[in-house]
Amino acid sequence: MGKINDKGKGSSRRDFLKSGITFGAGAIAGAGLVSAIANAGGKENKVKVLTGDGKIAEVNASELNMISPGEVQEKNQKQGRIGLPGKKFVMVIDLSRCQNARKCMAACNAAHELQPYQHHINTLQMQDSADSAPYYMPKPCFHCDNPPCVKVCPVDATFKRQDGIVLIDNERCIGCRFCISACPYSARMFQWFEPEMTEEQKNRPYNIELNVPQKRGTVTKCLFSADRLRVGKLPYCVSSCPNGVYYFGDKNEDAVTNGTTGETVLFSELIRNNAGYTYFEDLGTKPQVYYLPPKDRRTPFKPVEDSLGEKI
Template sequence: MNENQEHNDQQNLNEDQARRSFLKKLGIFAGIGAVATAGAVYVGFDHEKKKNPTGKKVRVLTADGKLMEVDEAELEKNENAATEELNELQRRGREGLPGKHWVMVIDLSKCRNARMCMAACQGAHELRPEQHHINVLRMQDADHTEPYFMPKPCYHCDNPPCTKVCPVDATFKRQDGIVLIDNERCIGCRFCIAGCPYSARVFNWIEPLKPANDRVYDVELNVPQKKGTISKCLFSADCLRKGEMPYCTRACPNGVYWFGDRNEDTVTNGTTKETVSFSELIRKNGGYTVLEELGTKPQVYYLPPKNRAFPFQYEGKTELDPNDSRIGGGRG
């Protein structure tokens, strides 16, 4: 009897708890519902309020080219325009130009250190005077050989050691062969600088020359530059998209640069605008790449400095310090 009583009490208690718990849940749901309804009503009201005609008419051009007149209140300002533009630039910037494989040929017999390429490049990419996407070096291969000037851009290697080491895919190789940088992604670890055997990369150690202001970042121009991120030669990917040749190539007064598409097997001279077969140009003139033995497969070819129209001279010197002029770094 006693046991039974206890059992009943227990059961009542359980039922009581269950009921209470149910009511509690119901209350929560009701609460959420009420808040949601109130929220919806408010949002709807707010939306309608915005639509109240102001009486001011604005003329707009529709997507299919019709000119229409609408009330100012009907216009919705796209606040995400900048983000959307950035995303679109990033998307196409990472993709590259389909079917292309860009190459550059640098004719060392023509270069006389005019440095117009460097100036055009630094201007376009908003670089400081000490930051070089392209750098004209003074080289001498061995003790008794003739020195020469060697413009050095990024070699856009087909086996790039820099993209391999990047921890966040901020530098990458596109389908058209260009190695690009995304300075919205870069964390500033500088592993790519360590990885590049050609010292092609620069870093924004301090605030860049020109402030970003509200400009949208163009990954194909790497402008605006950002403090704490990498920059380097981009083969002027922004120009290539517009069907123009790179800044350096166009700026050269001496016909040093040839630029073109390996797939088409044509390259065009930036100064003379002459177009020739890429394979024939490098075959007939002994074209080579720098430090081929590293296996990086550079896509910038050099034509050797022979039959030069000018004698080498730099700051009155015709011989160079071997510590500062050898491919391979050390003394010859």
């Protein structure tokens, strides 16, 4: 059982890997989950609930004290700004394996309720020079250790947590878009229009670690799936890749896990043995997304239309 949320304990790497099939304590915060289990219970007076340490318990329906959406949001906001103690998340993207399947983009867009033209993660078609072969490059937010976006935010809406993740609080964001100008990697996008959703969806408690519901007039970007990390799972993009492109893990443990094969390797060794690098180190932003060069590409490059329609 993942104990990521347990204060002061931290979790071992093995816990982190195994916990893909269990729920973490953080999930109890979701009122939706509680009610879903309540419905599944079937009995009239008793409902099943998930306890803080991951056990399922039965209680009388009348005794059930539902957490109000406001309280849920408040808790999300508080824990979302602190992050997961003792962690230092890192991602490694193996460019030699990417075949432009775009499953990462689809999973990400579904989780974060993005429009087809919005990309927390964007698979680019790259060519370094006229003499070299093109390749595909998935580009999430680099969660820089010296983030230019965080520096310029006037209201502390975007911030860096102790576990290295850069998040946006869209309950705070004033929509000045300075961070979009400041980000050299075009990782950020703006909600230019009202995101399409029902009134009910709109009234869900805001989850800062998922940035859902998205809000008009605020900035959004890749969150390293902070909500999944809290429950001990790998990010949406990492676990949906069919080609083994992504490794994700904890720098403090010097271990990263491949989202497709489940294989865990030493982060430092992976980078050293494969000439891993980060983009535009000269900018001094210290990105926390590493790349392995696009050597021995398995499939020939098939260019795809990179434009999504005329106008939005």
